[in-house]
Amino acid sequence: MIEQREAAAFAAEAFGSRYPDFERLSGVFMTSGIRRRHAVRPIEWYREPLGWPERTEAFVSGAGDLFVAAAKRALEAAQLTAVEIDTIVTVSSTGVATPSLEARVAMRMGFRPDVERVPVFGLGCAGGVSGLSIAARLARSRPGSTVLLVVVETCTLSFRPDQLTKANIVATALFGDGAAACVLRTADTGLADVEMSAQHTWPDTLDIMGWSVDAEGLGVIFDRDIPPFAEANFGPAVEGMLGRSGLELADVERFVCHPGGAKVVTALERALSLQQGTLADERAVLADCGNMSAPTVFFVLERAIRSGLPSRTLLTAMGPGFTASCAALRTAA
Numbered sequence: 143m144i145e146q147r148e149a150a151a152f153a154a155e156a157f158g159s160r161y162p163d164f165e166r167l168s169g170v171f172m173t174s175g176i177r178r179r180h181a182v183r184p185i186e187w188y189r190e191p192l193g194w195p196e197r198t199e200a201f202v203s204g205a206g207d208l209f210v211a212a213a214k215r216a217l218e219a220a221q222l223t224a225v226e227i228d229t230i231v232t233v234s235s236t237g238v239a240t241p242s243l244e245a246r247v248a249m250r251m252g253f254r255p256d257v258e259r260v261p262v263f264g265l266g267c268a269g270g271v272s273g274l275s276i277a278a279r280l281a282r283s284r285p286g287s288t289v290l291l292v293v294v295e296t297c298t299l300s301f302r303p304d305q306l307t308k309a310n311i312v313a314t315a316l317f318g319d320g321a322a323a324c325v326l327r328t329a330d331t332g333l334a335d336v337e338m339s340a341q342h343t344w345p346d347t348l349d350i351m352g353w354s355v356d357a358e359g360l361g362v363i364f365d366r367d368i369p370p371f372a373e374a375n376f377g378p379a380v381e382g383m384l385g386r387s388g389l390e391l392a393d394v395e396r397f398v399c400h401p402g403g404a405k406v407v408t409a410l411e412r413a414l415s416l417q418q419g420t421l422a423d424e425r426a427v428l429a430d431c432g433n434m435s436a437p438t439v440f441f442v443l444e445r446a447i448r449s450g451l452p453s454r455t456l457l458t459a460m461g462p463g464f465t466a467s468c469a470a471l472r473t474a475a
Contacts, residue, residue, distance in 0.1 A: 143180055144181050146171055146179070149185075150168065150315075163308070170315045173405075176316065176428055177429045182203070182299070183200055194359055205243055205296050206246055208319065210250055212294065222325060224253050228288050229257065232262065232292050233270065233273035234269070235435065243292075244261065262276065267433070270436040270459060272459075272461075274336065275469050281328055286328065287327070290324075293437045300317075302359065302361050312364060318433065336470070337471065340383035341465055341468075344379075344465075348463070349365040350364070368403075373410075373412050377413040380413075380458060380468060397421070399459070400424075400458065401421070401427060410458075424442050427441045452473070456470050
């Protein structure tokens with residue numbers, strides 16, 4: 143676990159003497175809404191020279207451990223064993239591994255040799271919601287089958303002390319590592335039904351968010367200010383996605399949003415015409431875990447489940463593309 147004050151001190155050490163604008167930008171460590179974050183490597187590891195071999199080794203090891211921990215928790219909650227899983231959907235965009243993660247941990251987990259593997263890459267922060275919709279469609283296509291969704295990201299492995307940019311410093315202040323998992327089936331009654339799902343990609347927005355790729359590893363791209371874009375554009379996109387399923391914003395009793403950062407959460411409340419402070423669970427997850435990219439929305443959902451889901455909950459996230467993704471959960475409440 144890395145406390146935010148430790149991250150701020152480390153960033154000052156890494157950037158302060160080499161980047162004239164660092165002092166002005168360093169305030170993001172205190173205004174991000176983050177208190178602590180999990181990382182698959184101790185902070186000292188990032189002081190060493192790092193390239194693709196070192197980062198990939200850390201991804202395979204760290205993401206593999208996160209995968210196993212999250213998958214086992216999901217299976218235990220569903221009262222299942224790994225041998226009962228028919229399909230695995232693995233979502234990750236923060237490392238590259240072939241064979242992919244679910245194959246690498248198959249022996250540790252005890253998956254069957256005939257389990258189907260569906261690795262999904264490149265969806266970024268929207269990957270959790272989009273991955274849920276993919277897993278739900280796969281489960282629905284084969285009634286009686288059992289699908290395991292695992293969403294795992296090791297964002298901290300992309301820390302780049304060589305990149306003296308505003309985007310890199312903001313990423314250093316925001317991102318953490320984490321994983322989440324759930325089981326989807328059509329054979330019995332579960333926590334909720336995935337009622338609908340949809341995506342919206344805005345034209346000419348490839349520059350908003352993504353990865354650059356060079357000899358040192360992945361580098362973050364934030365070429366536009368996301369909060370004002372979200373405030374201006376997210377609401378109409380969600381209305382359109384809901385409308386394709388015959389729903390309206392008023393039909394949603396609870397929103398569960400990916401909290402990209404403190405300013406993004408405020409922008410989402412405005413975009414969705416929610417009272418300020420409504421997305422309290424989003425802020426709490428951000429404070430305790432940071433922005434873990436794709437899994438983060440499930441940490442928010444877990445809190446919502448503990449307080450009781452209403453009859454319709456809408457999961458939302460935005461990610462590279464620039465894309466909005468949503469999935470509606472329907473309960474018997």
